Amino acid sequence: MxxxxxxxxxxxxxxxxxxxxxxxxxxxxxxxxxxxxxxxxxxxxxxxxxxxxxxxxxxxxxxxxxxxxxxxxxxxxxxxxxxxxxxxxxxxxxxxxxxxxxxxxxxxxxxxxxxxxxxxxxxxxxxxxxxxxxxxxxxxxxxxxxxxxxxxxxxxxxxxxxxxxxxxxxxxxxxxxxxxxxxxxxxxxxxxxxxxxxxxxxxxxxxxxxxxxxxxxxxxxxxxxxxxxxxxxxxxxxxxxxxxxxxxxxGEPPREVHVPGSGRSHRDLDAIRQTLYRHLEAEKRLLARVREKYHLPESALTPEEALVTTFRCHLFRYLHGLQGSGHLRRHLLDLKSEADIRSAVEACLENEAGFRAKGGEQGRLPNEK
Ligand SMILES: Cc1cc2nc3c(=O)[nH]c(=O)nc-3n(C[C@H](O)[C@H](O)[C@H](O)COP(=O)(O)O)c2cc1C
Missing domain, CATH: 3.20.20.70 (Aldolase class I)
Structure with missing residues (x-):
């Protein structure tokens, strides 16, 4: 290697x-x-x-x-x-x-x-x-x-x-x-x-x-x-x-275009869901392996709390710019379990899908996709 x-x-x-x-x-x-x-x-x-x-x-x-x-x-x-x-x-x-x-x-x-x-x-x-x-x-x-x-x-x-x-x-x-x-x-x-x-x-x-x-x-x-x-x-x-x-x-430098509202994510929502959950699962496996392999000082956190704590900082960034992500950011500390993470993700993706269905995508340029 x-x-x-x-x-x-x-x-x-x-x-x-x-x-x-x-x-x-x-x-x-x-x-x-x-x-x-x-x-x-x-x-x-x-x-x-x-x-x-x-x-x-x-x-x-x-x-x-x-x-x-x-x-x-x-x-x-x-x-x-x-x-x-x-x-x-x-x-x-x-x-x-x-x-x-x-x-x-x-x-x-x-x-x-x-x-x-x-x-x-x-x-x-x-x-x-x-x-x-x-x-x-x-x-x-x-x-x-x-x-x-x-x-x-x-x-x-x-x-x-x-x-x-x-x-x-x-x-x-x-x-x-x-x-x-x-x-x-x-x-x-x-x-x-x-x-x-x-x-x-x-x-x-x-x-x-x-x-x-x-x-x-x-x-x-x-x-x-x-x-x-x-x-x-x-x-x-x-x-x-x-x-x-x-x-x-x-082989070509990208054209610099000003895109109105370009702070928003325009990623395919299924791609976000799949990658985010893949990351979450990998994090779960890693934490379990570390817990099994190393004698670390006793943590006050349960394995699930450790997962949530580790993943919070990634979570917000995956959903950044989507409808409802501001609300999620303000309530990140309320997430206590993997189930909380998954329902927050689904709520945010659902909000964004609704927003896009109502024409939220209009006004974006084709090369934003
Ligand atoms: C949260 C965070 C942790 C970082 N930790 C390290 C680190 O452990 N070692 C290091 O050399 N640089 C660290 N950096 C610096 C980055 O590797 C990088 O040099 C810096 O963020 C500039 O790159 P960027 O403009 O693409 O973010 C860290 C940066 C951030 C934001």
């Missing part, structure tokens, strides 16, 4: 690969399996603590649980101690379940940066070099880096980080084309990303602000990056990958 990674360099140069970004709290095996079936080349696990892995803590290892039917996955780790991260990389490699190991040097959350990991590493390229080198020495798997442009617009650090990654033997670099100070908002700086791609001797994966065919094409055309990584736009919307793949296969 690790041969998949080489498609980054051997893809023939036509179009970029499409990847699902790591997202803590979201990209578990269930979401990854759904996205993989929509054209993603590989996905990333949730962010996982290297210390916890090195210490063999089950409460950390369960985050790396994979599903048999999901596609290729990269393990995404954080930490700042070279020795510990080397040990963690070795252990992750031994599982045989991953196509590579990615180091996080971009997470701005205080709990992570306080220990010197995540975005704190951006200020210390030599440490990035040391951590990556230790990881590369410890495993046969490709090791990669995911980082940002720098701490703030007046402190661009990405070229030092690229240099550190290349010297350490990293096999690719993912650049979230924003500064730490921007967190997740504001336009990505594609001009700086393009310069990174020009200078890099390893493949460059572009990330930040890719949420449609148009933004995918713009990122590819303006930067020439080898792969595009999508994060937030994929939550409750795995179709985004199919749309982008189709548009690249067609």
């Amino acid at each position: 690790s041969g998949v990674f080489s498609s980054l360099t051997e893809r023939g140069g036509a179009y970029p690969l499409l990847l699902l970004a790591p997202m803590a709290g979201y990209t578990d095996a269930a979401m990854r399996a759904v996205c993989s079936s929509f054209g993603v080349t590989w996905t990333y696990t949730e962010m996982t603590n290297g210390y916890g892995l090195a210490r063999g803590e089950e409460k950390t290892w369960h985050l790396l649980e994979t599903a048999e039917d999901e596609g290729p996955v990269m393990a995404h780790l954080y930490g700042q101690d070279p020795e510990v991260m080397g040990m963690a990389a070795g252990l992750v490699g031994e599982t045989g379940r991953f196509i590579g190991i990615d180091l996080n040097a971009g997470c701005p959350v205080h709990k992570v940066t306080a220990s010197g990991a995540g975005a704190a590493l951006i200020r210390d390229p030599e440490r990035v070099y040391a951590v990556l080198s230790a990881m590369v020495r410890a495993t046969q798997l490709p090791v990669t880096l995911k980082t940002r442009l720098g701490p703030s617009p007046d402190r661009v650090a990405i070229f030092e980080l690229l240099d550190a990654a290349e010297r350490a033997g990293a096999r690719a670099i993912t650049v979230h084309a924003r500064f730490t100070s921007q967190r997740h908002s504001g336009d990505p700086h594609l001009d700086i990303l393009a310069e990174v791609k020009r200078r890099a001797r390893i493949p460059v994966i572009a990330n930040g602000g890719i949420y449609s065919r148009t933004t995918a094409w713009r990122t590819f055309q303006e930067t020439g990056c080898d792969a595009l990584m999508v994060a937030r736009a994929a939550i409750g919307n795995p179709w985004v990958f199919g749309d982008i793949v189709q548009s690249f296969q067609a």
